[in-house]
Amino acid sequence: MSNRFLLASTSAGWPPPVLDPGGPYAEPVTLLAWALLIGGAVVLAIVVAALGTALFGSKRLKAKLGGERAIWLGGFLFPAVVLTGLLIWGLSLTSSLSPQPGTDAMRVRIIGEMWWWRVHYLDARGQEALRDANELHIPVGRPVLLELESADVIHSFWIPRLAGKMDMIPGRTNKLLIEADRPGVYKGQCAEYCGGPHALMGFVVVAHSAKDFERWRAARRPADGGGGPGLDLFLASGCAACHTIRGTAANGLAGPDLTHVGSRQTLGAGILPNNPGTMAGWIADSQAIKPGNRMPAYHQFSGRELRALAAYLRGLE
Amino acid sequence: MAREEVMIAAVGTLLLGACHPAEIAPHDAGAAAIARGRDAARRLGCGACHAMPDSAWPKGRVGPALDGFGDRAMIAGQLPNDPVRLAAFVRDAPALVPGTAMPAIPMRDEDARDIAAWLQSLHEQ
Numbered sequence: 009m010s011n012r013f014l015l016a017s018t019s020a021g022w023p024p025p026v027l028d029p030g031g032p033y034a035e036p037v038t039l040l041a042w043a044l045l046i047g048g049a050v051v052l053a054i055v056v057a058a059l060g061t062a063l064f065g066s067k068r069l070k071a072k073l074g075g076e077r078a079i080w081l082g083g084f085l086f087p088a089v090v091l092t093g094l095l096i097w098g099l100s101l102t103s104s105l106s107p108q109p110g111t112d113a114m115r116v117r118i119i120g121e122m123w124w125w126r127v128h129y130l131d132a133r134g135q136e137a138l139r140d141a142n143e144l145h146i147p148v149g150r151p152v153l154l155e156l157e158s159a160d161v162i163h164s165f166w167i168p169r170l171a172g173k174m175d176m177i178p179g180r181t182n183k184l185l186i187e188a189d190r191p192g193v194y195k196g197q198c199a200e201y202c203g204g205p206h207a208l209m210g211f212v213v214v215a216h217s218a219k220d221f222e223r224w225r226a227a228r229r230p231a232d233g234g235g236g237p238g239l240d241l242f243l244a245s246g247c248a249a250c251h252t253i254r255g256t257a258a259n260g261l262a263g264p265d266l267t268h269v270g271s272r273q274t275l276g277a278g279i280l281p282n283n284p285g286t287m288a289g290w291i292a293d294s295q296a297i298k299p300g301n302r303m304p305a306y307h308q309f310s311g312r313e314l315r316a317l318a319a320y321l322r323g324l325e
Numbered sequence: 326m327a328r329e330e331v332m333i334a335a336v337g338t339l340l341l342g343a344c345h346p347a348e349i350a351p352h353d354a355g356a357a358a359i360a361r362g363r364d365a366a367r368r369l370g371c372g373a374c375h376a377m378p379d380s381a382w383p384k385g386r387v388g389p390a391l392d393g394f395g396d397r398a399m400i401a402g403q404l405p406n407d408p409v410r411l412a413a414f415v416r417d418a419p420a421l422v423p424g425t426a427m428p429a430i431p432m433r434d435e436d437a438r439d440i441a442a443w444l445q446s447l448h449e450q
């Protein structure tokens with residue numbers, strides 16, 4: 009997989025284009041959006057024309073416009089027919105977007121946190137098979153059923169090119185289907201104000217061909233323990249109280265799972281490219297980058313220590 | 326009359342000369358290289374550690390702000406600020422300044438040269 013290509017495209021595709029559907033669960037939404045926009049424009053034009061007639065029209069036209077027939081047709085029949093039609097069309101269109109029984113969908117639970125995302129891949133029986141954060145990998149051409157939850161306040165999960173928005177509500181599980189037609193990187197954004205750095209709460213979906221996806225899945229193994237000075241620093245500096253690195257003693261749960269952080273497209277939940285420089289910058293002072301986020305700034309490291317820590321985390325693929 | 330014109334011309338030349346000291350090109354980078362360098366710096370996320378002019382976000386504080394970098398005598402307080410050293414430094418800082426916190430950052434040769442050109446084009450307003 010060409011990492012350089014992916015990196016370039018992550019930084020480029022911002023903000024994510026909202027009228028460029030990339031899969032079967034986004035196309036109807038785009039169609040509906042255009043239909044509403046154009047239909048609304050036509051209705052507006054009719055209303056403005058009627059207003060113009062009422063103000064400046066000839067006596068004869070004004071009388072016609074104010075007549076009983078016009079009121080019944082334009083004021084009652086037309087809106088009733090148009091709105092009922094729209095309602096039926098809109099409801100049937102959106103119901104085709106929700107999970108039908110028997111769909112062979114991959115299942116993933118995504119939990120919104122202030123201001124990042126937990127990603128739990130589930131097996132066919134709904135058991136957790138793999139944990140990650142801030143990034144979702146999917147195979148192309150296969151529906152993926154997302155079970156959306158929240159750990160704190162209301163967030164909204166939105167990958168504009170793959171599906172409409174869906175709220176994440178504490179105490180509820182909302183379902184959303186996504187599917188990508190083509191391999192690539194699809195960016196997302198929390199779409200419900202959730203306090204503080206909400207605007208910096210992004211998300212990344214990476215779609216692979218079926219074969220690449222299997223390869224990616226097979227490579228998700230716990231860290232092999234050989235961490236050297238970087239891992240020692242990680243454990244000694246308190247990072248492990250909040251972060252898990254499977255295969256090591258680090259098992260904190262307050263922050264994103266870092267077992268595969270080195271292979272993520274981005275850092276800080278979709279907001280920074282992932283390279284040794286941004287990794288060091290995030291560790292030393294994430295508060296300057298994402299003000300108010302729940303990871304403290306670390307001003308105690310020497311230059312060499314910071315580089316060792318960043319290099320260790322970058323190596324976690 | 327003629328003599329007066331000569332005088333005016335001479336004084337004018339002197340004044341102009343005073344306003345525009347002979348241009349010492351700091352490097353032969355064109356505007357295109359400078360623009361590419363600015364874009365590369367954004368794409369690589371240099372802002373995670375450095376506040377960059379013309380970039381509202383991110384405004385990192387780990388390293389020094391980069392505005393006016395073209396007027397600085399030294400890189401990281403240790404190396405003369407010339408384009409060749411600067412290009413080498415932005416790509417592999419620890420090779421030149423061993424104790425630095427700034428890691429080696431994978432990038433293409435052109436990116437390193439363009440970023441150096443962009444940095445040296447930054448002057449105090």
Ligand SMILES: [Cu+2]
Nearest residue numbers: 198200202206
């Ligand atoms: Cu939000």
